[in-house]
Amino acid sequence: MTSVETRPVLRVERICKKLGGKQILNEVSFELRKGELKVLIGPSGGGKSTLLQCINFLIPPDSGRIWLKDQEIHIHRKRDLYAYRQKVGMIFQDFNLFDHLNALENVAIALRKVKKMAKREALERALQELNRVGIGDKAALYPAQLSGGQKQRVSIARALAMDPEVMLLDEPTSALDPELIGEVLTVIRNLAQDGMTMILATHQIGFIRGLADEILFMQEGQIIEQGIPLDLLTAGKSSRTQSFCSKLHELSGEQEL
Amino acid sequence: MLETVQVIKDSFPYLLEGAGVTAIAVVGAMLFGFVIGIQIAVAQVYGAAWLRRAVGLYVWFFRGVPILVLLFLFYFGLFSFLGINLSALASVVLVLGMTSGAYQSQIYRGAIQSLPTGQLKAARALGMSDSRAILSIILPQALRLSLPGFSNEYSILLKDSALAFVLGTSEIMARTHFVASRTYQHLPLYLMAALLYYLLTWLGVKGLRYLEEKVRIPGYSYHQG
Amino acid sequence: MEADFILQELMPALNRGLLKTLLLILPSASIGLCVGVLVGTARVYGHPLLKKLGDGYAGLFRGTPLVIQLFVLYFGLPNLGIYLEPYNAAVLGFILCTGAYQSEYVRGALLSIRRGQLLATQALGFSTLQAMIWIMVPQALRRALPGCGNEIIYLIKYSSLAYIITFIELTGEGKILATRYFRFTEVFLAIGFYYLVMVTLADFGLKKLEKRLYIPGFGKG
Ligand SMILES: Nc1ncnc2c1ncn2[C@@H]1O[C@H](COP(=O)(O)OP(=O)(O)O)[C@@H](O)[C@H]1O
Numbered sequence: 266m267t268s269v270e271t272r273p274v275l276r277v278e279r280i281c282k283k284l285g286g287k288q289i290l291n292e293v294s295f296e297l298r299k300g301e302l303k304v305l306i307g308p309s310g311g312g313k314s315t316l317l318q319c320i321n322f323l324i325p326p327d328s329g330r331i332w333l334k335d336q337e338i339h340i341h342r343k344r345d346l347y348a349y350r351q352k353v354g355m356i357f358q359d360f361n362l363f364d365h366l367n368a369l370e371n372v373a374i375a376l377r378k379v380k381k382m383a384k385r386e387a388l389e390r391a392l393q394e395l396n397r398v399g400i401g402d403k404a405a406l407y408p409a410q411l412s413g414g415q416k417q418r419v420s421i422a423r424a425l426a427m428d429p430e431v432m433l434l435d436e437p438t439s440a441l442d443p444e445l446i447g448e449v450l451t452v453i454r455n456l457a458q459d460g461m462t463m464i465l466a467t468h469q470i471g472f473i474r475g476l477a478d479e480i481l482f483m484q485e486g487q488i489i490e491q492g493i494p495l496d497l498l499t500a501g502k503s504s505r506t507q508s509f510c511s512k513l514h515e516l517s518g519e520q521e522l
Numbered sequence: 523m524l525e526t527v528q529v530i531k532d533s534f535p536y537l538l539e540g541a542g543v544t545a546i547a548v549v550g551a552m553l554f555g556f557v558i559g560i561q562i563a564v565a566q567v568y569g570a571a572w573l574r575r576a577v578g579l580y581v582w583f584f585r586g587v588p589i590l591v592l593l594f595l596f597y598f599g600l601f602s603f604l605g606i607n608l609s610a611l612a613s614v615v616l617v618l619g620m621t622s623g624a625y626q627s628q629i630y631r632g633a634i635q636s637l638p639t640g641q642l643k644a645a646r647a648l649g650m651s652d653s654r655a656i657l658s659i660i661l662p663q664a665l666r667l668s669l670p671g672f673s674n675e676y677s678i679l680l681k682d683s684a685l686a687f688v689l690g691t692s693e694i695m696a697r698t699h700f701v702a703s704r705t706y707q708h709l710p711l712y713l714m715a716a717l718l719y720y721l722l723t724w725l726g727v728k729g730l731r732y733l734e735e736k737v738r739i740p741g742y743s744y745h746q747g
Numbered sequence: 748m749e750a751d752f753i754l755q756e757l758m759p760a761l762n763r764g765l766l767k768t769l770l771l772i773l774p775s776a777s778i779g780l781c782v783g784v785l786v787g788t789a790r791v792y793g794h795p796l797l798k799k800l801g802d803g804y805a806g807l808f809r810g811t812p813l814v815i816q817l818f819v820l821y822f823g824l825p826n827l828g829i830y831l832e833p834y835n836a837a838v839l840g841f842i843l844c845t846g847a848y849q850s851e852y853v854r855g856a857l858l859s860i861r862r863g864q865l866l867a868t869q870a871l872g873f874s875t876l877q878a879m880i881w882i883m884v885p886q887a888l889r890r891a892l893p894g895c896g897n898e899i900i901y902l903i904k905y906s907s908l909a910y911i912i913t914f915i916e917l918t919g920e921g922k923i924l925a926t927r928y929f930r931f932t933e934v935f936l937a938i939g940f941y942y943l944v945m946v947t948l949a950d951f952g953l954k955k956l957e958k959r960l961y962i963p964g965f966g967k968g
């Protein structure tokens with residue numbers, strides 16, 4: 266287990282969101298302490314992506330409160346929003362790299378244009394982050410020339426370069442071919458071991474087991490079960506999480522990692 | 523203000539007649555351009571090297587010279603130089619048609635080249651001659667795919683036809699100019715002419731869209747993307 | 748006599764006209780492209796009202812002949828007490844018309860960019876303006892380049908309409924000369940040659956530019 270402080274880095278309280286007349290999120294609350302990795306699992310359509318996007322206001326929540334460190338987030342002006350988002354890294358299922366920039370520039374662009382870093386400094390930092398995720402040698406390649414796993418690692422480097430307080434990862438391996446999943450999971454594991462605070466939506470049960478500090482099981486817009494992996498995933502325990510996971514397990518024949 | 527309304531009212535039937543002349547010019551040019559364009563496209567895809575080069579030159583020339591210059595060149599120059607005596611309207615149809623042929627050829631060529639090569643092979647395997655295969659197998663498919671481009675070409679031709687007034691053809695533009703220079707109601711008259719063109723564009727594009735629907739075959743995508 | 752006509756009359760007149768034509772094309776093409784980028788972006792990402800305005804502008808100028816637009820500016824506006832010099836009317840008309848067409852290419856290109864990239868810019872803390880300037884528009888321009896280039900070539904040819912509103916450029920100079928000497932075929936062939944050279948050079952330059960700006964993943968189609 267990783268080191269855990271008492272003060273939460275991210276605190277989310279009673280987030281609600283209605284979309285298209287449907288209650289997608291219904292009073293969702295949780296908190297993340299420094300260095301914690303919490304995992305969101307649950308059936309597709311349960312609201313995991315919506316929750317993660319509400320946290321950085323890509324989808325503005327209807328109600329609820331959010332704190333980053335000790336600061337409650339109030340968005341009065343656009344500038345508050347931009348400043349807040351810089352401190353919250355996000356990883357998307359389908360990477361969303363900028364197609365006209367090579368790997369290095371993808372990582373450097375926000376440093377230069379949002380953080381107003383000097384070009385040389387930004388590129389140096391970008392290369393450092395690419396090396397950290399193991400693809401420093403691919404710096405000059407464009408997204409179209411990278412494999413899915415490499416693209417996702419660039420997108421992780423891009424988020425890391427902003428020095429986020431917390432990272433939101435939305436099924437980072439779901440769009441990848443099976444043989445490429447491992448390289449991305451390895452990067453995430455290293456981040457967890459380095460003490461990055463993260464919330465991760467995933468279906469990679471084997472991966473969760475050894476690494477997650479807590480599992481949040483989400484269904485129909487609510488967290489209906491939460492606990493440490495040992496409690497929720499152990500065979501024989503009659504948890505919703507356990508039955509969901511064993512079903513997943515049967516379907517995918519996933520290898521334990 | 524009253525005067526303006528009066529002028530518009532009086533000249534409207536006159537301008538509408540001009541729309542008839544415009545329509546003749548556009549439809550004539552489209553058909554002539556179609557005949558030229560198809561042949562060029564087939565020559566560019568299937569022709570011998572010298573033929574491809576020759577039609578390439580044609581396309582390069584008509585795509586590179588302004589319509590106005592072509593109108594003057596042919597009407598005042600080449601046609602009379604060659605001893606052909608043509609009315610202004612006929613010259614407009616020919617010049618616009620030759621130009622459109624150059625552009626249309628590129629539409630058809632793209633469509634032919636987008637067909638799988640197996641089509642021609644399959645037709646040959648059935649014992650068809652190349653020209654029979656092109657006529658019966660390739661073109662019916664290629665033309666369907668070309669319809670959106672054709673509709674675009676229509677709206678370009680319609681707008682280009684307004685230049686015919688420099689030769690004195692009595693289409694919309696020439697008539698508007700005529701009335702305007704007599705009544706000094708330039709602004710309202712030209713706006714009305716613009717409206718007429720806008721409506722003609724809309725009508726033509728609608729009509730061609732209808733044609734597209736009528737000749738549609740499942741599996742052919744007409745609208746790229 | 749023949750050489751005299753070409754060297755003493757034709758060439759000087761056409762070269763004079765060519766200069767005027769370039770004076771029309773250069774500002775019209777560059778400003779028109781900027782108008783197209785601004786309007787095209789507004790039509791995709793702008794406020795709904797701005798979108799409507801942009802769509803209306805593009806529809807109007809793409810749906811009516813350029814020559815009428817020029818006539819409205821040059822002959823029509825005086826009805827409202829606004830008088831434009833022929834050169835100004837021509838350049839203004841060209842900018843408005845070409846801008847409408849360019850906006851269509853830019854719009855199409857912007858729509859073809861996966862929306863996820865906009866999400867990614869937001870997640871990184873880009874402002875909307877920053878996202879447009881650094882991420883969306885650069886990609887859209889690459890995608891739109893072939894269309895925009897074609898539009899510039901159209902503009903080169905349609906610049907000949909300026910002479911109709913009495914700005915005597917290449918076609919105008921030629922027309923005057925041809926009428927005076929009654930030598931239509933030779934003069935207009937020569938003018939045609941001038942335009943062919945301009946168009947061919949522009950085409951060549953645009954192809955070069957496309958190659959220079961090439962990025963994997965932004966190829967043809
Ligand atoms: N813009 C939207 N309008 C209406 N419904 C939406 C919208 N976005 C997502 N939803 C619905 O919200 C629910 C939750 O979606 P999502 O958060 O993507 O779930 P998950 O990530 O857990 O699969 C789904 O039922 C989806 O159909």
Ligand SMILES: [Mg+2]
Pocket residue numbers: 313314315435436
């Ligand atoms: Mg999801």
